[in-house]
Amino acid sequence: MNHLTSSDASIVLAGAAGQGIETVAGMLATVVKEAGYHVFVTREFMSRIRGGTNSLQLRISSDRRVSYLRRTDIAVPLSVTAIPHLERYSRLSTDTLLIGEKEYLHNKRGSESGKSIEVPFSDIAKEIGGSIYTNTVASGVIAAIFEVTPNLVYEYLTKRFARKGEKIVQQNIEAYDRGHKIGSDLVKSEEVSFQIRKNPEIKHELILGGTDAIALGAIAGGCNFIASYPMSPSTGVLTFLAQQACKFGMVVDQTEDEISAINKGIGAWYAGGRAMVTTSGGGFALMTEGLSLAGMMESPMVIHLAQRPGPATGLPTRTAQGDLRHVINAGHGDFPRIVFAPGTLEEAFILTQQSFNVAAKFQVPVFVLTDQYFVDSSYNIPKLDLSAIENTSYISKTKQDYQRYRLTADGISPRGIPNNGQGTVVADSDEHDEDGHITENLITAPKMVEKRMRKFEKIRDDFINPRVIGPDNYKSLIISWGSNFHVVREALDELQSDDVASMHFSQVYPLPDIIRNPLERADEVLIVENNVTGQFADVILTETGFQIPQENKLLKYDGLPFAVEDVIEFIEGGSRQEVS
Amino acid sequence: MRNDFEIMNDVNYDIAWCPGCGNYQIRETLQEALTELELRPQEVVIVSGIGQAAKMGHYVKANVFNGLHGRALSPAMAINAANPDLKVIVESGDGCSYGEGGNHFVHTILRNPNITMFVHNNMVYGLTKGQASPTSQSGFITSVQTADRHGVTNTPFNPLAIAISLDASFVGRAFGSDKEQTKQLMMKAIRHKGFAILDIFQPCVTYNRINNYRWYKENTYYLPESYDPTDHVEAFKKAIERNKYPLGVLYENSKPTFVDNSGAYEKDKKPLFERELDKERLSELIDSMTEIG
Numbered sequence: 001m002n003h004l005t006s007s008d009a010s011i012v013l014a015g016a017a018g019q020g021i022e023t024v025a026g027m028l029a030t031v032v033k034e035a036g037y038h039v040f041v042t043r044e045f046m047s048r049i050r051g052g053t054n055s056l057q058l059r060i061s062s063d064r065r066v067s068y069l070r071r072t073d074i075a076v077p078l079s080v081t082a083i084p085h086l087e088r089y090s091r092l093s094t095d096t097l098l099i100g101e102k103e104y105l106h107n108k109r110g111s112e113s114g115k116s117i118e119v120p121f122s123d124i125a126k127e128i129g130g131s132i133y134t135n136t137v138a139s140g141v142i143a144a145i146f147e148v149t150p151n152l153v154y155e156y157l158t159k160r161f162a163r164k165g166e167k168i169v170q171q172n173i174e175a176y177d178r179g180h181k182i183g184s185d186l187v188k189s190e191e192v193s194f195q196i197r198k199n200p201e202i203k204h205e206l207i208l209g210g211t212d213a214i215a216l217g218a219i220a221g222g223c224n225f226i227a228s229y230p231m232s233p234s235t236g237v238l239t240f241l242a243q244q245a246c247k248f249g250m251v252v253d254q255t256e257d258e259i260s261a262i263n264k265g266i267g268a269w270y271a272g273g274r275a276m277v278t279t280s281g282g283g284f285a286l287m288t289e290g291l292s293l294a295g296m297m298e299s300p301m302v303i304h305l306a307q308r309p310g311p312a313t314g315l316p317t318r319t320a321q322g323d324l325r326h327v328i329n330a331g332h333g334d335f336p337r338i339v340f341a342p343g344t345l346e347e348a349f350i351l352t353q354q355s356f357n358v359a360a361k362f363q364v365p366v367f368v369l370t371d372q373y374f375v376d377s378s379y380n381i382p383k384l385d386l387s388a389i390e391n392t393s394y395i396s397k398t399k400q401d402y403q404r405y406r407l408t409a410d411g412i413s414p415r416g417i418p419n420n421g422q423g424t425v426v427a428d429s430d431e432h433d434e435d436g437h438i439t440e441n442l443i444t445a446p447k448m449v450e451k452r453m454r455k456f457e458k459i460r461d462d463f464i465n466p467r468v469i470g471p472d473n474y475k476s477l478i479i480s481w482g483s484n485f486h487v488v489r490e491a492l493d494e495l496q497s498d499d500v501a502s503m504h505f506s507q508v509y510p511l512p513d514i515i516r517n518p519l520e521r522a523d524e525v526l527i528v529e530n531n532v533t534g535q536f537a538d539v540i541l542t543e544t545g546f547q548i549p550q551e552n553k554l555l556k557y558d559g560l561p562f563a564v565e566d567v568i569e570f571i572e573g574g575s576r577q578e579v580s
Numbered sequence: 581m582r583n584d585f586e587i588m589n590d591v592n593y594d595i596a597w598c599p600g601c602g603n604y605q606i607r608e609t610l611q612e613a614l615t616e617l618e619l620r621p622q623e624v625v626i627v628s629g630i631g632q633a634a635k636m637g638h639y640v641k642a643n644v645f646n647g648l649h650g651r652a653l654s655p656a657m658a659i660n661a662a663n664p665d666l667k668v669i670v671e672s673g674d675g676c677s678y679g680e681g682g683n684h685f686v687h688t689i690l691r692n693p694n695i696t697m698f699v700h701n702n703m704v705y706g707l708t709k710g711q712a713s714p715t716s717q718s719g720f721i722t723s724v725q726t727a728d729r730h731g732v733t734n735t736p737f738n739p740l741a742i743a744i745s746l747d748a749s750f751v752g753r754a755f756g757s758d759k760e761q762t763k764q765l766m767m768k769a770i771r772h773k774g775f776a777i778l779d780i781f782q783p784c785v786t787y788n789r790i791n792n793y794r795w796y797k798e799n800t801y802y803l804p805e806s807y808d809p810t811d812h813v814e815a816f817k818k819a820i821e822r823n824k825y826p827l828g829v830l831y832e833n834s835k836p837t838f839v840d841n842s843g844a845y846e847k848d849k850k851p852l853f854e855r856e857l858d859k860e861r862l863s864e865l866i867d868s869m870t871e872i873g
Contacts, residue, residue: 267655272853273662
């Protein structure tokens with residue numbers, strides 16, 4: 001029933017905020033994974049508490065398929081605005097099967113084609129005990145299509161609703177069964193058919209979202225202090241850590257503003273804590289003064305920035321990669337910093353963990369740069385191996401004559417903290433001498449500038465190489481960074497081209513010269529970025545001198561992530577045009 | 581008594597304060613207070629922002645975090661939370677604490693961290709050369725608040741009234757030239773468990789010819805022994821007196837601190853730097869994440 005492959009299904013649920021599409025998706029993703037399928041869930045939503053139109057894509061597949069797809073195999077509209085919403089973004093085609101209430105299907109585009117099946121979800125729910133069961137009925141229909149064993153679902157429902165009492169559990173099970181029956185009939189009548197392979201191993205895998213991976217990585221990195229001001233789409237990390245704080249002995253402060261947040265983070269590091277802030281572009285704008293303080297004080301700092309479209313308030317709940325230039329250039333004066341941009345959940349976990357060690361090692365601010373698409377998407381991954389996780393404090397015990405800013409060959413001075421040895425620790429935002437005391441000596445000042453900048457060399461030595469995947473003798477090389485890893489990979493998998501390779505950067509700043517080599521081997525270098533100017537292409541140019549022509553940039557800036565189809569069309573289409 | 585907090589024995593820093601500045605007296609008083617409290621320089625952290633008062637840490641032997649203008653309270657609170665064994669003392673002026681840092685002033689009080697704040701209040705901006713500060717008095721004439729526009733027309737900021745209204749756990753005022761009384765108040769503030777603010781009146785010999793030593797002498801009085809600093813409403817009344825400004829502890833209460841409430845020290849009393857990742861617990865958490873919702 002679909003043109004790509006029926007070993008991969010894309011199901012889209014759309015409705016208003018507060019209607020519970022998250023609950024349906026959560027339940028479906030969980031039971032489908034338990035049944036042995038790969039699952040992927042991504043969300044797009046409006047900046048509303050209730051109402052508006054939101055949608056959620058659930059991909060169920062034989063092989064791992066974890067990127068946003070424009071194609072929809074089954075759409076389940078749960079409100080009047082659902083179908084027009086999906087149509088506006090070209091997510092429905094004549095191949096899409098619509099399943100839902102009559103009144104919501106009514107809004108279907110044209111009527112020339114396309115299948116739709118009416119299911120009176122809410123009438124069934126009311127027969128059982130109330131419209132509250134609508135979502136469970138809908139879940140039953142979908143789960144049946146994927147031949148999920150009812151027992152798995154009963155277990156899930158029992159666990160989930162146990163708190164609410166036996167009656168609620170039973171009614172949910174009944175609602176599920178009613179939906180399941182309808183779904184099974186659809187399968188029998190061959191209205192729908194997918195051939196998705198089950199793999200029993202998947203049952204034991206985790207389901208994590210980007211937010212989870214960042215927050216778990218922070219805990220793994222020994223994070224014991226988080227101070228932040230809530231801001232979409234970064235707040236989930238604060239919430240996650242707040243809920244684990246007592247268990248892991250972590251200080252949590254929801255601050256009055258982002259200025260306070262980063263100043264607290266730096267204060268905590270000064271006293272020996274391992275601190276992090278989580279924010280988005282606008283919140284980070286308020287932190288730039290504090291970032292500069294970290295630069296001058298040579299304080300470690302970890303900043304998670306989940307991007308959304310700017311400038312200013314922009315599109316608060318949408319995605320973008322528009323803050324790369326912001327994080328690289330923010331702060332008055334020159335000082336080193338490091339920017340990581342994970343492409344996978346595993347990378348998010350490990351890079352966030354590492355960022356605490358790298359920040360401590362070089363005594364510089366380290367960014368973990370994600371975006372709304374990344375933090376709000378979830379999929380199954382194998383259990384994380386913690387055996388290789390190691391943290392280093394890089395804290396030195398001080399002697400009586402301790403100097404916080406001792407001039408050293410590599411620019412890194414031993415970092416002492418208060419009351420850990422015989423010395424005192426003097427950290428200053430003014431230009432300072434080796435003791436840390438304020439100075440206006442203009443012979444000392446440039447020595448301190450050079451000391452700080454010397455750290456860049458060691459930082460570049462520890463550069464995390466980009467991953468090149470594809471044929472060795474590629475002719476085209478397509479560059480991505482951050483959240484676009486999977487979408488580019490999947491596009492190339494679909495294309496099966498023998499002369500296109502992908503190159504993904506999970507460290508985007510600073511870049512060493514050597515990355516020119518793989519770029520120069522290609523006949524053409526392409527780049528995919530979720531911003532209007534090609535910010536990373538500019539970073540490559542500034543850092544290495546390698547220029548990517550404007551026509552080779554696939555740029556998208558409508559607040560949505562790249563769909564696999566966007567990248568395929570870009571690579572296939574000789575004429576390279578911007579998507580948006 | 582030996583003064584471990586004297587830094588000038590080892591070095592000879594060029595002190596950036598004007599000759600005759602009230603900061604010199606406050607520096608000596610602070611060193612005496614710390615010494616009498618039998619603290620060691622290693623366990624004291626002087627946190628400051630920017631301004632003349634904020635340079636204090638450079639002229640005292642102690643740990644120092646001299647951060648950004650107006651931001652001293654945020655790192656101070658974090659330093660206390662990261663290592664509650666440290667004595668954290670914020671040293672700053674009226675511009676830094678009440679102007680640039682006004683929002684942090686309010687919200688730090690609400691958290692009640694166990695830190696002490698000394699504000700050198702001279703009712704003028706010194707380092708930027710004589711403009712009005714938030715506490716400058718009505719009619720005070722400067723190069724910006726000019727005579728033809730009636731000098732200062734903003735209502736003067738009342739830090740003690742604000743602190744008391746927010747139920748700050750220790751609120752006092754000193755006059756820096758009265759060294760003995762100031763020392764006693766500093767010691768009380770440092771000993772207090774919770775957020776303590778001591779606003780210290782101090783003449784600026786260069787830019788404030790109105791609120792000079794004599795003016796402070798004539799316009800202040802010490803609260804009598806009989807004064808009860810635990811009465812919230814009386815304390816507020818004292819804080820808004822303008823005829824003469826009361827000196828002493830205006831208000832004091834006892835309540836849990838930020839660290840007490842944080843949960844971070846319930847199971848483990850160790851400061852953060854002595855803690856290690858509990859891999860087993862993390863592993864359990866990760867392994868439990870097998871479903872959405």
